[in-house]
Amino acid sequence: MIHIQSFTFNPFYENTYLLYDDSSECIIIDPGCSNASENLEISTFIVDNKLKPVHLINTHCHIDHILGNKYISTRYQLKLTAHKKETQVLDFGTQTAMMYQIPYDPSPPIEIFIDEGDIVKFGHSALNVLFTPGHSPASISLLNKESKILISGDVLFQGSIGRTDLPGGNFETLTRVIRSKFFTLTDDIVVYPGHGDSTTVGIEKRTNPFFVD
Ligand SMILES: [Zn+2]
Numbered sequence: 131m132i133h134i135q136s137f138t139f140n141p142f143y144e145n146t147y148l149l150y151d152d153s154s155e156c157i158i159i160d161p162g163c164s165n166a167s168e169n170l171e172i173s174t175f176i177v178d179n180k181l182k183p184v185h186l187i188n189t190h191c192h193i194d195h196i197l198g199n200k201y202i203s204t205r206y207q208l209k210l211t212a213h214k215k216e217t218q219v220l221d222f223g224t225q226t227a228m229m230y231q232i233p234y235d236p237s238p239p240i241e242i243f244i245d246e247g248d249i250v251k252f253g254h255s256a257l258n259v260l261f262t263p264g265h266s267p268a269s270i271s272l273l274n275k276e277s278k279i280l281i282s283g284d285v286l287f288q289g290s291i292g293r294t295d296l297p298g299g300n301f302e303t304l305t306r307v308i309r310s311k312f313f314t315l316t317d318d319i320v321v322y323p324g325h326g327d328s329t330t331v332g333i334e335k336r337t338n339p340f341f342v343d
Contacts, residue, residue, distance in 0.1 A: 132255050132277040134322065137172055140164040141232060142194035145324055146172065147281055150181050153253030157185040158208075159272065159281055160324060161198030164232070169201050184252050187244075188212040189283030190266035191220035191237075192296070193227055195324060199237035209241040211250070213261070215268035216240065219298070244270060257281075260311050264304025265292030273315070280321050280331070286312055288321075288329040291340050305340060313341070 137146040139162035146163065150156035156176065163169045176183060186208040188195055199210060212220070217240055227234030244250065246261035250272065257272040257279075265284045269292075272281040284292035286308050294301040312321070317332025335341065 132274055132279055134279060139168045140194055140197050143325055144194040147322055151253040151255045154180055154182045155184045155253035156181040157252045158183055158202055159187045160189055160195040161202045162194055163198035186210055190269040191216040193223055196223055196237045200235040203238050210238050211242040211244055212240045213245060213268035213270050214243040219266055262307045262311060264300050264307050267298030278319050280319050282321050282323050284324040286321055287323045288327050289338055
């Protein structure tokens with residue numbers, strides 16, 4: 131059974147997820163921690179629960195999802211895992227941070243590449259990697275059917291979908307991906323998005339205005 135802890139960090143209200151099971155191992159997805167108090171918040175949770183971080187993963191490399199990459203990778207000696215084709219987005223981070231005038235300690239490069247069909251393991255648990263582009267050129271989502279967890283990045287939100295006007299975004303691709311890869315899952319899968327509250331596949335299939343006529 132996977133436990134999930136969410137944190138909402140940085141001026142973009144980005145959701146950072148920490149997944150762990152009954153082993154001591156955990157993984158950190160999209161660390162958006164962007165200052166000393168946010169860094170302390172996630173580190174304190176890790177200490178208090180006696181966890182050992184074993185993977186640092188980005189669903190995609192937009193600035194709000196990578197602000198804590200440097201801190202987490204340094205503190206826990208982790209290489210960054212993401213899709214290879216997010217490299218260009220990651221490399222744009224410094225420029226984007228300057229545009230928004232937010233402090234950014236540059237992320238390490240992506241060193242471990244993941245793609246559709248790969249499996250990310252930690253403790254006694256495993257997550258299936260789904261390739262889910264459309265919001266960003268090479269977003270990935272992470273699924274565990276037993277624990278009914280879908281980490282959707284900025285692909286699908288409660289009552290909405292990710293924006294498609296940023297470089298590499300595409301509305302047709304995004305809605306096709308959601309239909310073919312998310313809405314084919316069972317209704318009780320809980321969707322944990324990159325922003326806002328969690329929802330379920332069933333609720334979004336029935337009520338999301340982008341898919342309901
Ligand atoms: Zn994004």
